[in-house]
Amino acid sequence: MAAVVRTRLSRSVMGRLRLAAQGLSGPGFGSVPAAVRGMTAMQAQDLQASLWAVGQRVRDSRVADVRAALDRGEVVRSWPMRGTLHLLAPEDLRWVLDITSGRLIKGLAGRHRELGISAADIDAATEAALLRVSGGSAASRAELFRAFEQSGQSTAGQRGIHLLGVLCQQGLLVQGPLAGNQQLVVAFDDWITTSRRLGRQEGIAEWLLRYLFSHGPATERDFAWWSGIPVTETRAALAAVREKLVELEFEGTSYWLSPQTAALLDGGVPGQRSVLALPAFDEYLLGYTDRSIALPAHHADKIVPGGNGVFKKTIVAGGEVIGTWSAAAKGRRGAVVPEPFDDVNGLRPAARKSFELQAAKYRRFLGLEDTGGA
Known part of the structure; x- marks a missing residue:
């Protein structure tokens, strides 16, 4: 029987567990192929x-x-x-x-x-x-x-x-x-000269397990939506792999995740003060049918205006989406501008400093400038 964790959880903790599973906190992945393989699909x-x-x-x-x-x-x-x-x-x-x-x-x-x-x-x-x-x-x-x-x-x-x-x-x-x-x-x-061959049931079971390892805590309905696999087949696959997973009960719903991610609960889930500048359509938000853990419902329209399917870039602090950001056109040294939901107080000083480090990381990634930090 899969381990069931009944610990004091919050949306912030659940979000930070997802950050860890997705390689967005902690050491991350060691290479580009490892990241894509580890995320299953991006x-x-x-x-x-x-x-x-x-x-x-x-x-x-x-x-x-x-x-x-x-x-x-x-x-x-x-x-x-x-x-x-x-x-x-x-x-x-x-x-x-x-x-x-x-x-x-x-x-x-x-x-x-x-x-x-x-x-x-x-x-x-x-x-x-x-x-x-x-x-x-x-x-x-x-x-x-x-x-x-x-x-x-x-x-x-x-x-x-x-x-x-x-x-x-x-x-x-x-x-x-x-x-x-x-x-x-x-x-x-x-x-593609090397391809694996898996039967349908075996393949869905492996796909579900890898999704829950890379996206968990997540629900069976999250996977069914994400993959397009019918819920009935998803439930059968979950029954086949649940012994390899940990179950979290949160607000009356069962969430599943890897034992490695669940072990973070023992010593305190990292990332409480982390700030990330994530791209549009990132799996951290898009990889779930229910996005309310990371994105408060009253802010959803600011990320997907009018529900048009076009996701904006997001600022994530401590596992919660707190705003969007934009990057200036070429020729302006890659200026990165935060647009917090709180348009009165903006980002707090510590969060602003962390965001500036993220902006520097983004510019270095693009090769726009060589800046310290991040």
Whole structure:
């Protein structure tokens, strides 16, 4: 039976446990591939934000390190779940797609009918795409879309991106090396030479366990939303792996986490005075269906204005989101500006100093300047 912890908990403590699990407090991860593998999957719809998300979890890393990992195929970016791009370890992508792609593609059937995409159209796009990138070649999105057009497949009105998405979800294509701020498209089997194979039940159980180790404390519903796995299958997977987890009861709900993260409760959970400048769409906030532990409900609209799905950059202090931040355009030495929720008192002196160190860390990550601190 899994250990059940009934200790005095608060939202701050729960949030700081998540910071530790995600490598945002403590030593973090030792390399870019280790961070992505350890996080299981990281939201990467916004490429630039995802680079900083990795950078925050790898001590002394630079944007060039993350870009190099993408260029070498040590980290890959594709559409494995929720119809959005994520970073994954290359050996994990195929078995995750085996679990998720059928449901994802079925869920897009209505939109594909609107766009006039049939099975025959997908076959034609497949032939054109693989001909274009065969033999280790790579193509920009524009070049791939031209290949679609030449095969008789219109790319207008989002038709091109949907064709590309389906071919990636089917494990035929994957985004490969970077060309500036865009990724080139390559053949999956040329780019990813080592892939694990897991059965559906085994795969969901491993995925759930890794999610709870990297995101816990979290609930089964958090994972079901995050992964797109039905709750019934999530519960079956939890029954298979619960002996490897610790259960926390908080406000009448069961949360699950790794024994290593739970052990922090014995000596006091670190990070009470930590301040972080996290990117937009970071897993610390986006990785859960219920975000109220880190983000007070009355401030939610300040992070996702109007519920439009576009997440702002966040300032996190002691596990709680206390504001947003912005970075100035190029040419101004990467000025980083805090925008706290408390627009009367702003950040307290200690928090402001910590934020300045974070700003310096962000500038160093981008290579904008060599500054001490952080």
